[in-house]
Amino acid sequence: MNFENILVEKTNEIATITINRPKKLNALNKATIEELHEAFKDLNNDVNTKVILLTGSGDKAFVAGADISEFAHFSEAEGGKLAAKGQELLFDFVENLSTPVIALVNGFALGGGLELAMSCHFRIASDNARVGLPETSLGVIPGYGGTQRLPQLIGKGKAMELIMTAGMMSAEEAKAYGLVNYVVTQEELKPLAEKIAGKIIKNSSVAIGKAIEAVNSGFKDGENGYKSEINAFGACFGTEDFKEGTTAFLEKRKPNFPNK
Template identity: 50%
Template sequence: MEYQNLISTVKENILYVTINREKALNALNKDTLTELADVIAFANKTPEVRGVIITGAGEKAFVAGADIKEFSDYNGKQGEELARSGNGNVFNAIEGSSKPFIAAINGFALGGGLELAMACHIRIASDNAKLGLPEVTLGLIPGYGGTQRLTQLVGKGKAIEMITTANMINAVEAEKIGLVNYVVPQAEVISKAEEILNTIKLRAPLAVAAAIKSVVASFNETDGYSVETQEFGKCFETEDFKEGVSAFVEKRKSAFVGK
């Protein structure tokens, strides 16, 4: 698929995805969501890709929200379908990916933009970033998992406060409440994400995938412990487990192959 709204490239086993709508502050329109769904699917089916970094073009915004004009005249059923398809194809697809996704938040992350960042497994924010869910100012609520993921990350009280006031918070506050993992100068957002992924790349790929699945299951499954137990057992059947044990005994670095 040829992208009109994304820049996508793979370098040293990392897939870099830049939402390239700088004049629109990288707002998520239908076409951008379709392209994101495609690039997420590519990441999941491509063995070369060991991790993904998502960011926004320019220095002002990661993603400043959704393209409101596209759904301003929707009825209830159309609104439900908008949320259902977006969640299934993009937001849940990111969270459910076996590859670690890192959001490199290089400016405003508002509405659907913050929801996109929260769907990622790790978040790095620039020190000038502003984050928030302003949907109630439009007579809406977050529809791409925002009410759920924000609550999981920061707790019920803070989530209700942020969503019902629609107030933005800065990067320092976001780190304080657990919404982002790190705050760095804007010029270092990508390099910090690369640093984390380069460490993950040293680990067993199937074990990394199992760990992500098990952690996500702690929120989304009725019995996350069972998922963890099953994934733990599956690890014993992998070549990487045998390699990891051998490397430990032989006091050398592991050479994992993802099998």
């Protein structure tokens, strides 16, 4: 599928999605959100894609925010629909993919950009990255899951401070609070992501999908994470990957997972 705002590459079971709007610092507009949805959906359905890397073009920004010009004159109802549709199409969608998604934060990740990075399963950053949720400086609040995911990741107090002050964190500060897993140079960002992805690929993609489901359930209202874990654990016993993994262990060889 041809896209106007993103690039998609595949190499050795690793797919890379690059948000490609450098003149707008990769800001998210409606068209880009829709294209990202289609790309993630297609890659998640591709049995030959085991890990998805998400980054922004250039060396200045992952995503510098949402495209404010698209919604500056929205009504209350339109604003609510904007948030609901965005969460459904992209942010919640990415969080609940069974294929692991790693955000490569290669510069500014602000507003919707940080919200997109937080919807990924984990994040690594370049040392020039700056992250924050500046929405209150525009008279609005984060609407793509930021008020929920940021406290989950860094704690309520610090999240409240960042949201209220519309401030930014450096990459190292983000790492100290657990918002990103690693901080490296721009040049090392993609190689590190590929190294981590290579470790993920060696394991059962079916089990990884179940693990994502179980972890996420612990953060959802009305769901019992422990019960979800029990159900997901039991479901693994009915998979070909479980049979191969346990057989390989007992035969003292490396498993060759069919990913079924």
